[in-house]
Amino acid sequence: MKAITYREYGGPEVLHLEEGAKPAPKDDQLLVRVRAAALNPYDMHLMRGTPYFLRLIAGLRKPKFTGIGVDFSGVVESVGNNVTGFKPGDAVFGGCHGALAEYLVIAGQGLLKKPDNISFEQAGGVNIAAKTALQALRDAGRLRPGQKVLINGASGGVGTFAVQIARHLGGEVTGVSSGRNTELVRSLGAGHVIDYTQQDYTQGGAQYDLIIDSIGNHSLSANRRVLKPNGRYVMVGGPKGKWIKPMGRATAAMIYSKFVHQEMGMMMARACQDDLALLAELMQQGKVMPVIDKTYKLSEAAEAMRHLETGRVQGKIVIQMD
Ligand SMILES: NC(=O)c1ccc[n+]([C@@H]2O[C@H](COP(=O)([O-])OP(=O)(O)OC[C@H]3O[C@@H](n4cnc5c(N)ncnc54)[C@H](OP(=O)(O)O)[C@@H]3O)[C@@H](O)[C@H]2O)c1
Known part of the structure; x- marks a missing residue:
């Protein structure tokens, strides 16, 4: 599968499109085929390794985890034996580290069913x-x-x-x-x-x-x-x-x-599935709608990150899987 990776801290030029093995879900995980992912300033901080104290967690000299991106939407491809509430074919959205990838393995707590009145591109920009x-x-x-x-x-x-x-x-x-x-x-x-x-x-x-x-x-x-x-x-x-x-x-x-x-x-945002569920409800009711500034292809992730770094984004920048 294709994924964006980075093996050193720096500007958008450290982001590369790599080919890797398709991950396999464990018993408590799902395999999701990603349809869209979004960039946040958080991803930019991880890419640059700044502020420097962040490296105490992310890796002192180089990133420990080479994937990037968190927010995503997609379609469940398979579910582990212990997973309930989801089945192959479900349209979902949520957050998982390394979201700029064609496939993700994720525990059920990290995602929700996508409201059917919003597109995969919109749902991909919701989580953070x-x-x-x-x-x-x-x-x-x-x-x-x-x-x-x-x-x-x-x-x-x-x-x-x-x-x-x-x-x-x-x-x-x-x-x-x-x-x-x-x-x-x-x-x-x-x-x-x-x-x-x-x-x-x-x-x-x-x-x-x-x-x-x-x-x-x-x-x-x-x-x-x-x-x-x-x-x-x-x-x-x-x-x-x-x-x-x-x-x-x-x-x-x-x-x-x-x-x-x-x-x-x-304030520091925290992961909370109930909050994601409330947001899904508000989107379903049309009370909250994600705003998309621009959509890029996975291979254009560096360009998308340059756009984010201008600080002039209107709403969200979304990466669409090819
Ligand atoms: N605490 C947390 O848990 C948490 C979570 C998420 C994000 N954050 C932080 O929150 C900040 C915002 O995140 P974001 O995703 O919203 O960023 P963003 O989408 O990149 O913000 C860009 C927007 O900021 C506007 N802007 C720039 N200068 C401005 C000014 N002087 N006055 C008013 N608006 C201005 C820009 O509009 P114009 O082009 O019109 O200027 C643009 O629309 C970031 O610092 C991020 O790291 C914190």
Whole structure:
């Protein structure tokens, strides 16, 4: 089978299309023929091995695991003896390391049946970004109906899901994006859109119950200025850096939070099949729809990664299997 692999850290040029053996599922696993997979900033961090502390887990000098990609959709080809709830031919989606491959072996807990009203390409882009958006709004942000929520980075992978989920949870949504994306963000359900090239949201008069920040381009004190007295600031993404910069802001938010009324902190998305099931239901009901920026072939994975690294992606970048 064909798969994208990398054997050293670096830029997109370290990604190679390789031919390997088709994996065989164990008794508690399924074999899935992948139809689509998606890229996330997470994959870029693993590819580059930065921030460097990530290498403590991923491999100090070179990656321990040579596969890349997590999010996928596909069709079950065979099931192990102990697997229940799935059968060959089921259309599924979920997350599994090494998803940029024609086949994956995965335990049943990592995947769900694909809603039939969304394409394989759409389903392939759901797992990380949508789960992050849901957990940031519902768990870390505790968004309640009628509350004002601002989403900074509303046109990105996480942001496009966050706008829709916030709307579903009953929030009054303000999305922050550049001018070319304001219509997209509005169409996803934002009642207000701020074009960051024209206006700095931390300088406006509006105050928010919740800020979901996947960009981190304003100081914590500037964000606090536009938070209500009991508001919450949830950091999803932060400044890029090779060393400590990304974690520095998370630590600062934690410490800052101790001295002010508002809650400020970073959230880390976690694997949760119930959340994936809820997202599948919302997609089935048409309340949440994945947004795809561009689709690439498996052999174009390096080019797709270059696109992701521009930081200008609208929704998700999807890799389609040939
Ligand atoms: N904490 C977690 O568990 C977790 C999970 C997933 C992702 N993340 C992090 O969250 C961040 C976002 O992820 P993502 O997948 O959404 O990334 P992404 O899709 O690559 O984000 C790209 C989007 O950001 C927008 N953007 C860039 N600069 C902006 C600015 N100054 N103001 C507002 N929008 C701006 C771009 O729009 P324009 O082109 O219009 O500027 C583009 O649409 C990343 O740092 C990622 O590592 C964290």
